[in-house]
Amino acid sequence: EEKKSLEVPVMLAISNPVPWNATKNPYLYQVKVSIRTEDGQTDEMVQPLGLRTVSVDPGRGFVLNGKTMQIKGVSRHQDRKGKGWALSPEDEEQDIRLIADMGADGLRTGHYPASTNIYNLCDRTGLIVWSEVSNVNLVRDTPEFRENNRFQAREMIYQHWNHPSICMWGIFNEIGHQPEASTKGVDMEAELIELNKFVKETDPTRMTVGATNQPGRKKLNNIPDHIAFNSYPGWYGGGPETMKGNLNGFIRDHASRGIAISEYGHGASIGMHENPPKRPSPTGFWHPEEWQAHAHEINYKCIKERPEVWGSFVWNMFDFGSAARFEGENPGINDKGLVTYDRKTPKDAYFFYKANWSPKPTVYITSRRFAERTEKTVPVKVYSNASSVKLSVNGKAVGSARPDELKRAVWPEVALKPGVNTITATATIGGKTYTDSCKWTLKPGKEGEKGSERYQDPSIKKYK
Structure with a gap:
């Protein structure tokens, strides 16, 4: 049986079309195409349509x-x-x-x-x-x-x-x-x-x-x-x-x-x-x-x-x-x-x-998985789109910092006590309070030169 193809151009008019505008408004229309045979069989396809330049x-x-x-x-x-x-x-x-x-x-x-x-x-x-x-x-x-x-x-x-x-x-x-x-x-x-x-x-x-x-x-x-x-x-x-x-x-x-x-x-x-x-x-x-x-x-x-x-x-x-x-x-x-x-x-x-x-709203303490520390004073960096971020260590206020143009709030020298320390960052965005916290354990003098420290998760096994 010979197969035939047929093109049927259809003009559509959309009054006041809403553009597909990326994440701001990804507005989608749908185009539905149906074919019906004389004996009642149908085939149908629905395709997305977004209007944009x-x-x-x-x-x-x-x-x-x-x-x-x-x-x-x-x-x-x-x-x-x-x-x-x-x-x-x-x-x-x-x-x-x-x-x-x-x-x-x-x-x-x-x-x-x-x-x-x-x-x-x-x-x-x-x-x-x-x-x-x-x-x-x-x-x-x-x-x-x-x-x-x-x-x-x-x-x-x-x-x-x-x-x-x-x-x-x-x-x-x-x-x-x-x-x-x-x-x-x-x-x-x-x-x-x-x-x-x-x-x-x-x-x-x-x-x-x-x-x-x-x-x-x-x-x-x-x-x-x-x-x-x-x-x-x-x-x-x-x-x-x-x-x-x-x-x-x-x-x-x-x-x-x-x-x-x-x-x-x-x-x-x-x-x-x-x-x-x-x-x-x-x-x-x-x-x-x-x-x-x-x-x-x-x-x-x-x-x-x-x-x-x-x-x-x-x-x-x-x-x-x-x-x-x-x-x-x-x-x-x-x-x-x-x-x-x-x-x-x-x-x-x-x-x-x-x-x-x-x-x-974002408030995020970096280096959160840096679980064991050997330096008594460490930098703390928080990524946040708040206008100001408050930092506390073990419940005691360290102070506020304003995130820079890259949304980084930094405290260059924050004192830790021996043992477990709870680091908490808090910010108010749009009238609501957002908090992030993590725990770092200070093990002074364990290893490393002054002003330098490293930590490797014990579950990581070196393969070479």
Whole structure:
């Protein structure tokens, strides 16, 4: 029996349309399509519809419905402890809830498309999505690769193009310069140029983006509509403050199109602690939680100050499996997540972003898991979006501090007594009182040089 396709154009008029406006108002319409046969059989499909305009202003940022903003984003790998990729809808809902509760308004699906359920959740939550095709590290110059590349891009676009949350299609991530490119005349950029053209023709309504870790590759980096950079100052390369110079260079080289930071981040174990935090070896075992938080503070300050950066996406929202890694607390895990692999523990850096990004009242004592102390006087840092925070130790007032521009309230020298100390932070926000507390045990002179202390959770067993 010959199959026939029929296109039936329908014009819809919506009076006083309400725009889909990201987290401010992720307003959704629904489009219902029904087909009925003469003998009464029906088929029906319901699709989301969000009305919005998006663009990038090179000097002023991402433009949603005519208003500029800087996307406050995260990247997500979907695997989780004990499940791999076999997630339930409830698991996916928890992931998006953790992202939204932190105050993020952007999500990059590195390095593959997400499930329909994830995009549905992003539509409803108001996350601006960068959905990515699986072009990572290398692009092959073979007919099979090219055919598979088109197939994957077409499937991603056709399956998901009705989601208003998806504002851009990612076409590559960290494409390296293949050794055979110079010796065998392989033009690896040619395939990406063709892929970009294919994506634009398949869906003319969305911008294309790419994530690069090679700023000097001008031909590669100019292929998509907008290029973004994977940059890790403070983890790889220079100190965290060198993000400023990195941004200056990226912006200078792409002034006509603006730039984004598609990845930045630092590893951390919730069971490793250090005061003051020193920069660890990325490939080493020791990844203290304090360094991650400190480096994110400095990185983000640099990003926030440059409106030409139309968005940034933390690498990564969650710890994730990475078979080749032998670093940090667990082998085979990339520990750059703001939340642990099992999703049970948001790290200190998570609350740094929550205090800066979310309107929800936040009062959070950092280094709370730094359970055993050897120094009699220690710094206390609280992340809070209150105008003032009060600190007390063992019920005795220490004093008030005003959070700075990065929502950090700091008491540089707080005295502890031998034994268990209860640290309590209190703030009034919107007429309500919010409190956070933790316990630190002082064991004076146990170890460490003067002015330096470390603590490792006893349950962590070193594997190398």
